[in-house]
Amino acid sequence: MLQSKLETIRENEADSPPTKENDLDAIISSLEQFGRFYIMKCVLLCIPIVCSAFNSYSFMFTAGEVHQRCNISQCDSLNSSFMEPWLSFTIPGSNGEWDNCEHFEALPGIDGHCEAHYFNRSQTVGCEAGYKFGDNENTIATEFEIFCTDGWKLSMVGVVNFIGYFIGNLLGGYLSDRYGRKSTLVAAGLLSSLSGLAQSNAPEYYSFLCFECLSMILSSALLPSATLLAMELVSSKHRVMAVMVLTFTNSLAGIALGYLAGYILDWRLLLRVIYVPGLLHLIIVCFLPESVPWLLSQSKEEEAIQVLREIARFNKRPLLKEQLRNLRWSNRQVITQSESLDGHYSIRQILNALGPRISQYCFVWFSNLFIEMGLVLNLKYLSGNKFRNYSLISFLDLPGILIAALLMNRIGRRCSMSLFMASCSTLLIAMTVFDQDYSDYCWYLYFLAKMASKCSYITLYFFTAEVFPTNCRNSMLSLCTMVGGFGYMLAPLTPLLVRI
Numbered sequence: 001m002l003q004s005k006l007e008t009i010r011e012n013e014a015d016s017p018p019t020k021e022n023d024l025d026a027i028i029s030s031l032e033q034f035g036r037f038y039i040m041k042c043v044l045l046c047i048p049i050v051c052s053a054f055n056s057y058s059f060m061f062t063a064g065e066v067h068q069r070c071n072i073s074q075c076d077s078l079n080s081s082f083m084e085p086w087l088s089f090t091i092p093g094s095n096g097e098w099d100n101c102e103h104f105e106a107l108p109g110i111d112g113h114c115e116a117h118y119f120n121r122s123q124t125v126g127c128e129a130g131y132k133f134g135d136n137e138n139t140i141a142t143e144f145e146i147f148c149t150d151g152w153k154l155s156m157v158g159v160v161n162f163i164g165y166f167i168g169n170l171l172g173g174y175l176s177d178r179y180g181r182k183s184t185l186v187a188a189g190l191l192s193s194l195s196g197l198a199q200s201n202a203p204e205y206y207s208f209l210c211f212e213c214l215s216m217i218l219s220s221a222l223l224p225s226a227t228l229l230a231m232e233l234v235s236s237k238h239r240v241m242a243v244m245v246l247t248f249t250n251s252l253a254g255i256a257l258g259y260l261a262g263y264i265l266d267w268r269l270l271l272r273v274i275y276v277p278g279l280l281h282l283i284i285v286c287f288l289p290e291s292v293p294w295l296l297s298q299s300k301e302e303e304a305i306q307v308l309r310e311i312a313r314f315n316k317r318p319l320l321k322e323q324l325r326n327l328r329w330s331n332r333q334v335i336t337q338s339e340s341l342d343g344h345y346s347i348r349q350i351l352n353a354l355g356p357r358i359s360q361y362c363f364v365w366f367s368n369l370f371i372e373m374g375l376v377l378n379l380k381y382l383s384g385n386k387f388r389n390y391s392l393i394s395f396l397d398l399p400g401i402l403i404a405a406l407l408m409n410r411i412g413r414r415c416s417m418s419l420f421m422a423s424c425s426t427l428l429i430a431m432t433v434f435d436q437d438y439s440d441y442c443w444y445l446y447f448l449a450k451m452a453s454k455c456s457y458i459t460l461y462f463f464t465a466e467v468f469p470t471n472c473r474n475s476m477l478s479l480c481t482m483v484g485g486f487g488y489m490l491a492p493l494t495p496l497l498v499r500i
Contacts, residue, residue, distance in 0.1 A: 024292065024293065024296065024327060025235050025236055026323070027308060027319070027323050027324075027327060028233075028234060028235040028292075028308075028311075029235040029237065030317065030319075030323075031308070031311050031312050031315055031317045031319070036314050036315060037310070037311045037314035037315050038233060038234060038242075040287070040314075041230075041233060041287075041288055041289070042230065042242070042245055042246075044283065044284055044287055044288045045226045045229065045230050045246060045288070046246070046249045047189070047277065047280050047281060047283070047284065048185050048188075048189050048222040048223070048225070048226040048281065048284075049222070049223065049226055049246050049249045049250050049253065050249060050250075050253040050277060051189055051192070051193070051219065051222055051275075051277055051278045051281075052219055052222040052223040052226070052250070053250050053253035053254050053257060054253060054257055054274040054275070054277075055192055055196060055215060055216070055219035055222075055274070055275070055278075056161075056165075056216070056219060056220075057254070057257060057390075058196075058257070058261075058270065058271065058274055059157050059158060059161050059212060060390065061139070061257075061261035061267070061270060061387075062139055062140060062157075062267040062270060062271060063139060063140050063141070063154050063157035063158070063212075063267075064137075064139050064141070064154070064386070065139075065141060065151070065154060066133055066134070066135070066137055066139055066141050066142055067082070067100075067133065067134030067135060068100055068131040068132065068133050068134065068147060069082065069087070069091055069098050069099070069100060069103075069127075069131065069132050069134075070091060070099075070101070070102065070103040070126075070127035070129070070130075070131060070132070071127065071129040071130040071131055071132045072086075072090045072091070072103060072106075072114075072129070073106075073129040074090075074106050074113060074114050074118065075090060075114035076129075076132060080132070082132055082133065082134040082135075083134075086114055086116075089104070089116035089119055089121065090103055090104055090106075090114075090119055091103045091104065092104065092124060099124075100147070100148065101126065101127060101147065101148035101149075102124040102125065102126060102127070103124065103125065103127065104119040104120060104121050104123065104124060104125075105119065105120045105123040105124065105125045106118060106119055106120075107119070107120065126148070127147075127148075131147060135265070136265050137265045138265060138266045138267060138268075139267050140154075140157075140205065140208055140267060141154060143267070144204060144205045144208075146205065153205060156209065157208075157209065157212055160209050160212050160213045160216075161212055161213070161216050162485065162488065163213060163216075164212070164213040164214070164215070164216025164217040164219075164220065165216055165220050165482075165485055166482055166485060167217050167220075168216055168217040168218060168219065168220025168221055169220050169221075169224075169478040169479075169481055169482040169485070170475075170478055170479065170482055171217065171220075171221070172184060172188060172220050172221025172222075172224065172225065172474070172478060173221075173224065173474040173475040173476070173477060173478025173479065174475050174478075175187075175221065176221065176224070176225045176228070176474040176475075177294075177472055177473065177474050177475045180290050180291065180294055180295075181225045181226075181228055181229040181232070181290065181291045181294060181474070182229065182284065182288055182289070182290045182291070183290075184221050184225045185221075185222065185225050185226060185229070185281065185284060185288075186281050186282075186284050186285050188218050188219065188220075188221040188222055188225070189222060189278050189280075189281030189284070190278065190279065190281050190282065191218045192215050192218035192219040192222070192275075192278055193275050193276070193277075193278025193279050193281070194278075195211055195214045195215040195218055196211070196215045196271055196274070196275030196278065197271070197272060197275050197276070198211055199211030199212060199215060199271055199275075200267075200268045200269075200271035200272045200275070201268070215275075223250070224474055224477050224478055224481070225474065226246060227243060227246055227461070227465065228291070228465055228473060228474055228477070229288075229291050230242040230243065230245075230246055231243060231465060231466075232291040232292065232293045232294065233289075233291070233292070239462070239466075240405050240408050240409050240462065241405070243405075243458070243461075243462055244401055244402075244404075244405040247397075247401050247458055248398065248401055250397075251394045251395070251397040251398050251401065252394075253394075254390070254391070254393070254394030254397070255391045255394045255395055257274070257390070257391075257394075258387045258388065258389075258390035258391030258392075258394065259387065259388075259391055260273065260274065261387050261390075262385065262387030262388065289307045289310060290303065290307065292304045292307050292308065295307070296327075296331045297469075299331075299332075301327070301328045301331055301332070304327075304331075305324050305327070305328070308324070354468065354476070357467070358476060358479065358480070361464055361467070361476075361480045362479070362480050362483040362484070364417075364460060365460065365464075365480045365481060365483055365484030365487075366483055366484050366486055366487045367421075367487065368421070368453070368456055368457055368460055368484060368487070369457075369481075369484040369485065369487035369488055370487030370488075370490060371424060371425075371428075371453055371487075372453050372454075372457055372487075373487060373488045375446070375449060375450050375453055376393060393450075396447060396450050396451060396454070397454045399451055400450075400451040400452070400453075400454030400455045400458065401454065401455075401458055403451070403455050404416065404420070404454075404455040404456075404458040404459050405458075407419070407455075407459075408459055408462065413459060413462060413463040413466070414463070416455075416459045417456055417459040417460055417463060420452050420453075420455040420456035420459060421452075421456045423448075423449075423452040424449050424452035424453045424456060427445050427446075427448050427449035427452060428445075428449050430445055431445045431446060431449070461477075464476070464477050464480050465477055
């Protein structure tokens, strides 16, 4: 059965979604799926999407670097500011920036004398008297005194976050395929919320690090599970619209996170604010149905039919008994002929039937995320407020989502993805060509490349979710995104190529 599904996939090449000849697709289409029922469920699915956006990138602000300089005991007072005229002879500097970790050695016995000839400008020392900060931001750097030679600890938070992403993708995909999309969403949402709240009370650095990893492991299951559940609640004709709504929500949550972090400058309070909404996953238990395709793949026809009846009742549409009878019969035929054990395929079965395709998709995911992260890293060189810059990154995703949604239904998934990736590569190559003579225009090329990269990511996510069978769909999607995550890990190393 799995091999036959693969053959069907190869024939369709995922350029167009399945037709309404499929019994389930025809039933869902007849129920006017974008009626009251789907609007209510879409609102509920926005809860895990927002939580995923908040939880995944909060470390950029809780473990962010702060602007600091050495406290000069001979010159600084309680009323002195971060920028003072006497910094020119007390702290080394270049290009208008003062050294964060050293200052010129003061001659002994000159307490209270803040004059240039009292400082030895040929000798620098560390910040024995502590630090002076440029703003009121309180991160783990200021609270746990992580400065200068200990700066690697802040980078380690990002590494641990990435490790949690790896583990959570594999674990979340397996649990979603094994125990259902709804159960995985509720468990991951609640547990990640509790873990995040515990992290906000971390007494020292290493406990903070452990909770960061645990929170990311749990949060990684939210986005893929919610996206697949949204796709499986509607007919193939409207899947693009379903994914677009959730992706829009994810980008808006990113914009909100940037402004929240800029307003709430204390890392403990910020974590509490962004993790408390995760407790709303309790609502999902009562009001969000399980995925009908997943229920059918587990031979739970009666539960699936009950969900379809609920949709028909909400949308006030007729549901014919003959349709349900045909759905029940065809599903039992599929289950009977299936090679899977209790509705679950073994790893050997999946690799034997889908191995080459999995390799192809993993490579495309790696390439896509490598470029995506490389573009994001370049934004840190933008001048201005870092919180607004992060919101700008998320805002740039919005037009990309719209363009991807429009083209996917018109020219197909594969052609759309090829067009977006080729456009992104062409724009980046053009940047290197025009960088010297037309540097002012390179920013426009950069923003267009960022938009094309987002279009490619959205299309690839959708393409991957459609191409695998229901029984192993989330597992394979999680595997591909996990392998693609190596692109995230390697992208920060690309600046080293400049030195070659």
